Amino acid sequence: MIRTNLSTRPFYNEQAVHVLLGVVALAVVAATAFNVSRVLRYSRSDTRLATEASQDESKAAALRKQAASVRASIDPKLLDVASAEARQANDLIDRRTFSWTELFNRLETTLPDDAHIASVQPKIDKNGTIVLTIKVTARSVDDVSTFMERLEKTGAFARLYSVEDRFDDQGLLQSVLEGSYVPGSARAAGTTQ
Numbered sequence: 001m002i003r004t005n006l007s008t009r010p011f012y013n014e015q016a017v018h019v020l021l022g023v024v025a026l027a028v029v030a031a032t033a034f035n036v037s038r039v040l041r042y043s044r045s046d047t048r049l050a051t052e053a054s055q056d057e058s059k060a061a062a063l064r065k066q067a068a069s070v071r072a073s074i075d076p077k078l079l080d081v082a083s084a085e086a087r088q089a090n091d092l093i094d095r096r097t098f099s100w101t102e103l104f105n106r107l108e109t110t111l112p113d114d115a116h117i118a119s120v121q122p123k124i125d126k127n128g129t130i131v132l133t134i135k136v137t138a139r140s141v142d143d144v145s146t147f148m149e150r151l152e153k154t155g156a157f158a159r160l161y162s163v164e165d166r167f168d169d170q171g172l173l174q175s176v177l178e179g180s181y182v183p184g185s186a187r188a189a190g191t192t193q
Contacts, residue, residue, distance in 0.1 A: 103122075106154055107134070112143045114138060114140070115138035117135070120135075121133045121134075122181065130180065130181045131180055132157075135174070135176050136174075137168075144162065144165075144173060148160050148177060151179070156183065158179060158180045158182070159179050159180050160177060160179030163176040163177065
């Protein structure tokens with residue numbers, strides 16, 4: 001075997017090297033063009049967003065100034081009147097949702113035979129709780145106590161206490177009860193709604 005090169009000019013694979021270098025150069029140029037386009041795109045986007053942020057900050061400052069002037073122009077007395085009217089409207093709405101039928105059904109199922117209800121007056125306290133004032137006529141203190149115990153067992157009445165007790169000319173006990181009422185509660189069996 002002959003190991004010497006007999007040609008006048010040795011063959012080097014120059015064309016393959018040039019093609020490979022050309023492909024690498026094209027890839028570098030393409031990557032550079034992609035990166036330049038991304039830099040330009042993000043630069044424009046950043047400029048646009050910075051401009052929008054500046055405009056938004058100036059609008060926010062103008063709105064803050066406008067809100068401060070509106071707050072300064074509000075009369076505190078008118079605001080108090082509007083608040084009182086809103087509370088009154090809320091009270092009316094709460095009264096409308098109060099079910100007299102449900103209440104009277106509860107009272108009827110818990111009332112002892114020797115007791116009678118003279119009047120019932122609901123009111124809503126500052127916490128939004130319904131406070132009932134119930135005037136009861138009974139033969140004895142035990143009848144009123146039984147009535148109060150039965151009401152509390154329903155779960156719809158809480159903190160029930162006697163405000164006033166007195167006997168009338170016929171010897172009947174006139175008792176005024178007061179306590180919190182939660183419509184819709186029904187723990188005790190036998191309570192109708």
